[in-house]
Amino acid sequence: MPGGAPGTPSSKAKEKLMLRTKVVVALYPFRAIEGGDLSLEKGAEYEVLDDSQEHWWKVKDENGSIGYIPSNYVKEKELLGLQKYEWYVGDMSRQRAESLLKQEDKEGCFVVRNSSTKGLYTLSLYTKVPHPHVKHYHIKQNTRGEFYLSEKHCCGSIPDLVNYHRHNSGGLASRLKTSPCDRPVPPTAGLSHDKWEIDPTELHLLEELGSGQFGVVRRGKWRGSIDVAVKMMKEGTMSEDDFIEEAKVMTKLQHTNLVQLYGVCSKDRPIYIVTEYMRHGSLLNYLRRHEASLSTNVGYLLDICIQVCRGMAYLERRNYIHRDLAARNCLVGSENVVKVADFGLARYVLDDQYTSSGGTKFPIKWAPPEVLNYTRFSSKSDVWAYGVLMWEVFTCGKMPYGRLKNAEVVDRVQRGLILEKPKACVKEVYEIMRKCWAHCPEVRPSFRVLKEQLINVNQGLVND
Numbered sequence: 085m086p087g088g089a090p091g092t093p094s095s096k097a098k099e100k101l102m103l104r105t106k107v108v109v110a111l112y113p114f115r116a117i118e119g120g121d122l123s124l125e126k127g128a129e130y131e132v133l134d135d136s137q138e139h140w141w142k143v144k145d146e147n148g149s150i151g152y153i154p155s156n157y158v159k160e161k162e163l164l165g166l167q168k169y170e171w172y173v174g175d176m177s178r179q180r181a182e183s184l185l186k187q188e189d190k191e192g193c194f195v196v197r198n199s200s201t202k203g204l205y206t207l208s209l210y211t212k213v214p215h216p217h218v219k220h221y222h223i224k225q226n227t228r229g230e231f232y233l234s235e236k237h238c239c240g241s242i243p244d245l246v247n248y249h250r251h252n253s254g255g256l257a258s259r260l261k262t263s264p265c266d267r268p269v270p271p272t273a274g275l276s277h278d279k280w281e282i283d284p285t286e287l288h289l290l291e292e293l294g295s296g297q298f299g300v301v302r303r304g305k306w307r308g309s310i311d312v313a314v315k316m317m318k319e320g321t322m323s324e325d326d327f328i329e330e331a332k333v334m335t336k337l338q339h340t341n342l343v344q345l346y347g348v349c350s351k352d353r354p355i356y357i358v359t360e361y362m363r364h365g366s367l368l369n370y371l372r373r374h375e376a377s378l379s380t381n382v383g384y385l386l387d388i389c390i391q392v393c394r395g396m397a398y399l400e401r402r403n404y405i406h407r408d409l410a411a412r413n414c415l416v417g418s419e420n421v422v423k424v425a426d427f428g429l430a431r432y433v434l435d436d437q438y439t440s441s442g443g444t445k446f447p448i449k450w451a452p453p454e455v456l457n458y459t460r461f462s463s464k465s466d467v468w469a470y471g472v473l474m475w476e477v478f479t480c481g482k483m484p485y486g487r488l489k490n491a492e493v494v495d496r497v498q499r500g501l502i503l504e505k506p507k508a509c510v511k512e513v514y515e516i517m518r519k520c521w522a523h524c525p526e527v528r529p530s531f532r533v534l535k536e537q538l539i540n541v542n543q544g545l546v547n548d
């Protein structure tokens with residue numbers, strides 16, 4: 085049929101589409117340090133020359149300079165929407181918006197975020213009157229497609245609406261004044277395009293952050309500017325060559341709720357693993373430290389679970405198994421973002437006490453029956469561990485099964501006994517935990533499904 089089937093572009097039109105240049109706008113500044121990279125100026129436009137790699141694109145700036153830039157720092161001009169505005173924070177949850185605005189502590193400080201109902205937006209506004217608190221307003225649309233917060237004042241677009249309320253409170257608790265500044269810039273997948281081997285002389289090591297299974301972790305600066313965490317691997321604790329190969333794959337895993345691996349220093353010993361720096365440390369300690377304020381805030385605890393679930397759903401989509409998911413292996417960063425760390429590392433540990441289910445360091449309390457019986461790991465064994473992590477979150481960091489010995493825990497799990505409902509946990513959330521602890525792995529929900537169920541419960545709890 086000449087011109088192709090209705091609705092499908094003709095070959096000429098297709099050619100035209102392919103020739104169309106893609107123009108992107110920088111959402112964040114980026115400083116090119118490595119040769120071949122190109123600096124980005126926030127708000128400036130760039131022509132994309134090659135986007136065949138997922139995380140680093142070759143672009144041209146307005147002066148004709150060409151180089152690689154991190155693809156998560158730009159957005160296609162035509163799809164930009166609200167992202168160019170300082171006040172738009174995208175998918176930030178109600179709870180995180182509240183803590184961000186409270187931290188700023190400025191009358192009239194506000195953000196606009198995606199509502200948990202797809203396609204809708206919410207304005208979160210901080211006021212000190214009569215006492216410091218955050219109000220959330222749904223941005224509604226009338227039949228003419230206009231946006232409004234109070235029906236008397238409708239505007240053609242959300243930016244126009246924001247501008248209107250900068251001058252008139254129009255029924256809001258305060259006029260809109262400022263938005264949180266100095267918001268963190270996201271990590272890049274590796275520190276430069278195609279770079280995962282890091283020169284240790286370019287790392288300036290600072291204070292110790294903690295120590296774990298593999299050795300000491302220190303804060304550091306890469307080339308004097310980028311904050312990093314450096315894990316110094318105790319010699320003999322891991323099968324190094326295999327891990328170094330795997331690190332190339334791991335730097336390419338990128339998600340808001342995964343701790344970014346920047347690369348490794350593998351030429352000398354000990355090996356360094358260099359990752360994104362997370363200022364509030366491990367989730368387990370964070371829960372324990374903030375128990376007093378967190379234990380009554382079910383919405384906040386649920387939001388922590390949803391964040392971890394988003395990171396895990398990404399790993400599941402990539403067929404990547406964590407193998408040691410627990411609150412101690414998640415970290416909390418700026419603006420209280422929660423991220424999953426140490427994914428896949430367990431495969432390279434050489435210590436039998438950690439790798440064999442009979443070993444003293446094996447995470448028995450997070451392991452489902454098929455792991456205890458046959459060491460059979462899968463995304464569904466991660467789901468079981470995720471259920472235990474939810475329990476840790478809702479008890480603000482209690483030890484699962486209390487002081488029970490490993491053998492007693494194994495016995496309980498084999499007999500189908502599960503952890504009790506934590507006090508702070510509503511029954512809908514406990515129902516979800518129970519689904520994670522289905523004896524048969526096939527019956528457990530996927531992380532994708534869990535995420536949807538948790539978001540639904542969250543919507544029911546608070547009118548987001």
Ligand code: AMP
Pocket residue numbers: 293294295296297298299301313315343359360361362363365366412415426
């Ligand atoms: P690990 O060896 O991963 O168990 O880490 C030991 C401790 O170091 C953790 O409990 C954290 O307190 C700290 N830590 C590890 N990685 C980071 C990071 N990326 N940012 C900040 N602190 C970290």
